[in-house]
Amino acid sequence: xxxxxATVRRIAHLARIAVSEDExxxxxxxxxxxxxxxxQLSEVNVDGVEPMTSVTPMQMKKRQDVVNDGEIxxxxxxxxxxxxxxxxxxxxxxE
Amino acid sequence: xxxxxxxxxxxxxxxxADKSFTSLELTDAHLGAIEAARVLNAFVMETPDQARAMAxxxxxxxxxxxxxxxxxxxxxxxxxxxxKGVRTTACSNILGNFVPTYESTVTSQLWRDGAxxxxxxxxxxxxxxxxxxxxxFGPVGNPWRRDGSNATLVPGGSSGGSASAVAALLCMGATxxxxxxxIRQPAAFTATVGIKPTYGRCSRWGVVAFASSxxxxxxxxxSVRDAAMxxxxxxxxxxxxxxxxxxxxxxxxxxxxKSVKGMKIGIxxxxxxxxxxxxxxxxxxxxxxxxKAAGAELVEVSLPHTKYALPAYYIVAPAExxxxxxxxxxxxxxLREQGKNIIEMYENxxxxxxxxxxxxxxxxxxxxxxxxxxxxxxxRAQKVRTLIKKDFEDCFAKGVDAILTPATPSAAFGIGEKGxxxxxxxxxxxxxxxxxxxxxxxxxxxxAGKDGQGLPLGLQLIGRPFDEETLFSLGEVIEQAxxxxxxxxxx
Numbered sequence: 187x188x189x190x191x192a193t194v195r196r197i198a199h200l201a202r203i204a205v206s207e208d209e210x211x212x213x214x215x216x217x218x219x220x221x222x223x224x225x226q227l228s229e230v231n232v233d234g235v236e237p238m239t240s241v242t243p244m245q246m247k248k249r250q251d252v253v254n255d256g257e258i259x260x261x262x263x264x265x266x267x268x269x270x271x272x273x274x275x276x277x278x279x280x281e
Numbered sequence: 282x283x284x285x286x287x288x289x290x291x292x293x294x295x296x297x298a299d300k301s302f303t304s305l306e307l308t309d310a311h312l313g314a315i316e317a318a319r320v321l322n323a324f325v326m327e328t329p330d331q332a333r334a335m336a337x338x339x340x341x342x343x344x345x346x347x348x349x350x351x352x353x354x355x356x357x358x359x360x361x362x363x364x365k366g367v368r369t370t371a372c373s374n375i376l377g378n379f380v381p382t383y384e385s386t387v388t389s390q391l392w393r394d395g396a397x398x399x400x401x402x403x404x405x406x407x408x409x410x411x412x413x414x415x416x417x418f419g420p421v422g423n424p425w426r427r428d429g430s431n432a433t434l435v436p437g438g439s440s441g442g443s444a445s446a447v448a449a450l451l452c453m454g455a456t457x458x459x460x461x462x463x464i465r466q467p468a469a470f471t472a473t474v475g476i477k478p479t480y481g482r483c484s485r486w487g488v489v490a491f492a493s494s495x496x497x498x499x500x501x502x503x504s505v506r507d508a509a510m511x512x513x514x515x516x517x518x519x520x521x522x523x524x525x526x527x528x529x530x531x532x533x534x535x536x537x538x539k540s541v542k543g544m545k546i547g548i549x550x551x552x553x554x555x556x557x558x559x560x561x562x563x564x565x566x567x568x569x570x571x572x573k574a575a576g577a578e579l580v581e582v583s584l585p586h587t588k589y590a591l592p593a594y595y596i597v598a599p600a601e602x603x604x605x606x607x608x609x610x611x612x613x614x615x616l617r618e619q620g621k622n623i624i625e626m627y628e629n630x631x632x633x634x635x636x637x638x639x640x641x642x643x644x645x646x647x648x649x650x651x652x653x654x655x656x657x658x659x660x661r662a663q664k665v666r667t668l669i670k671k672d673f674e675d676c677f678a679k680g681v682d683a684i685l686t687p688a689t690p691s692a693a694f695g696i697g698e699k700g701x702x703x704x705x706x707x708x709x710x711x712x713x714x715x716x717x718x719x720x721x722x723x724x725x726x727x728x729a730g731k732d733g734q735g736l737p738l739g740l741q742l743i744g745r746p747f748d749e750e751t752l753f754s755l756g757e758v759i760e761q762a763x764x765x766x767x768x769x770x771x772x
Contacts, residue, residue, distance in 0.1 A: 187654075187657070189648070193648075194644075197644050197647050197648045197651070198644060199628075200647050200651060201603060201631075201640075201643050201644050201646075201647040202607075202610070202624070202627040202628050202631055203628060203631045203632050203635065203640055203643065203644065204625070204628035204629050204631070204632035205632070213640075213641070213644065216641050216704055217641070217644060217645060217648070219703050219704060219705055220595060220641075220645050220704060220705065221645075223591075223592055223595065223705045223708075224592040224593075224595055224596055224658070224662075225592075226588075226589065226592055227589055227592050227593060227596075227661055227662060227665055228661075230586070230589055230661075230664075230665050230668065232661060232664040232665065232668070235664040235665075235667050235668060236664070236667055237660050237663035237664045237666075237667065238663045238664075238666040238667045238670065239663070240494075240524075241480050241494055241495075241666075241670070241719075241720070241721030242479070242480050242481045242524070242526065242721050242746065244481070244524075244526065246523060247520075247523045249520065258382070261382035261383075262613075263613075264380070264382055265378075265379050265380060265382075265613070265614035265615070266612070266613055266614060267611060267612075267614075267615070267616070267617035268617060274612050274613060276612055276623055276626070277620070277622060277623050277626055279622075279623050
């Protein structure tokens with residue numbers, strides 16, 4: 187399988203990465219090189235094989251459903267590029 | 282005081298205990314060495330004030346007689362580990378000036394045991410790379426150069442800063458992480474020892490995530506014993522990481538010097554690649570001979586799905602990366618760029634903040650997870666991963682204690698030499714190491730010799746799950762036979 191220019195633009199948008207028109211051919215070439223490389227997996231017989239979901243066989247750990255953290259709003263917003271009080275500021279999303 | 286930097290961690294521990302020198306002297310010697318080696322670009326942030334404060338504290342504890350196992354030992358920390366109050370960037374512009382308000386579990390355990398932080402070490406951006414050339418801080422230089430050449434070589438990656446700093450005697454040991462070979466490949470390129478423990482051994486909490494089902498932290502050190510000492514402090518159960526395993530951490534150092542007599546060592550025939558350099562082949566046979574001379578039994582084994590590990594990795598790892606890196610949106614932390622609307626704001630921040638390799642992997646990951654392609658790529662890769670793991674299980678079920686392989690298909694190469702036209706050329710560096718991550722197993726790289734140009738080469742030992750001890754015992758046999766290697770200083 188290989189990707190065309192339109193697919194590259196679609197993937198970039200899904201990945202939320204702005205891509206300029208002159209970057210598309212280069213990216214297309216690189217992505218197709220990677221896809222050509224992984225193509226060899228199609229020769230493996232995977233009939234009846236379970237897909238791996240956990241590399242170490244283990245039960246998912248659970249903890250008590252209680253508050254064990256919090257009251258650190260200053261820490262949470264400390265690295266934000268734009269804040270007001272304890273809120274993150276973003277461009278208007280509702281017209 | 283310069284000679285203090287040439288001690289191993291174990292020797293420094295003795296010197297501190299018998300008051301031959303103080304941690305402050307030891308720390309100052311390393312701070313001086315770091316300053317004199319800036320051309321290597323191994324450190325992206327030096328923290329001398331914090332280092333001296335921690336050293337004084339360690340000296341006080343040593344004087345009182347309640348020193349921890351790493352008391353006063355100066356270490357470097359890969360910039361992937363969150364360090365409270367100290368900038369942590371994963372060497373990406375998108376994290377810019379991120380200053381964590383918390384400490385990663387692994388580093389907090391090192392400080393608990395008395396270690397001293399010298400600063401933060403360079404790495405490939407988000408640990409994506411095999412040469413440390415994708416860092417936003419620029420490439421790292423390998424302290425090793427080819428005989429008679431002045432060309433700077435890469436130290437490997439992604440933990441290139443860690444490997445370079447340890448090899449160049451800038452720190453006594455370093456933290457590192459390994460998703461496809463990022464501890465073992467740079468260790469092999471710099472004649473240092475690197476161990477990637479079993480998945481679940483070290484907590485991932487506070488480590489910048491790349492591919493969560495593959496990422497593991499581990500140490501890079503100058504001897505097998507030093508690596509054992511560091512891993513003991515780094516490992517252990519952490520309720521904050523649901524994949525952290527709740528089993529006791531053994532005293533790894535006790536495994537050093539333990540007899541390997543009667544151990545069964547597998548030599549996998551699939552690792553004998555066409556066109557493999559004769560030097561690597563020779564190193565491999567030598568390593569096998571050393572283990573045999575120490576009483577181990579060699580058996581040929583087969584891991585039939587080996588050749589599919591790297592392609593499966595290049596589906597699984599980018600898929601997980603695309604999901605993990607979705608958090609970098611310029612809202613809660615990191616780089617913010619303006620846009621006409623919020624979507625454009627995200628797109629512009631990520632276009633500006635991510636480097637070329639990261640963009641490529643996020644896009645491939647997005648593609649293989651997208652509607653219509655998930656089954657053909659991601660699901661199939663996860664099934665192949667099950668088969669790769671089963672290959673190892675079958676091998677261990679036959680009584681094999683560990684598997685011996687080369688660590689890398691070549692020695693270190695020049696900056697800008699690989700991957701320019703085809704990213705796959707760079708990816709092939711991890712061909713011997715990536716299987717271990719796919720199967721969640723422990724793997725250690727130990728220096729074993731040099732190539733015809735005077736560059737170090739390493740061997741890899743792969744163990745059963747949670748049996749790092751056997752790797753330390755076997756690694757020590759190789760180290761004793763091969764000796765240790767130090768680069769001639771040119772910086």
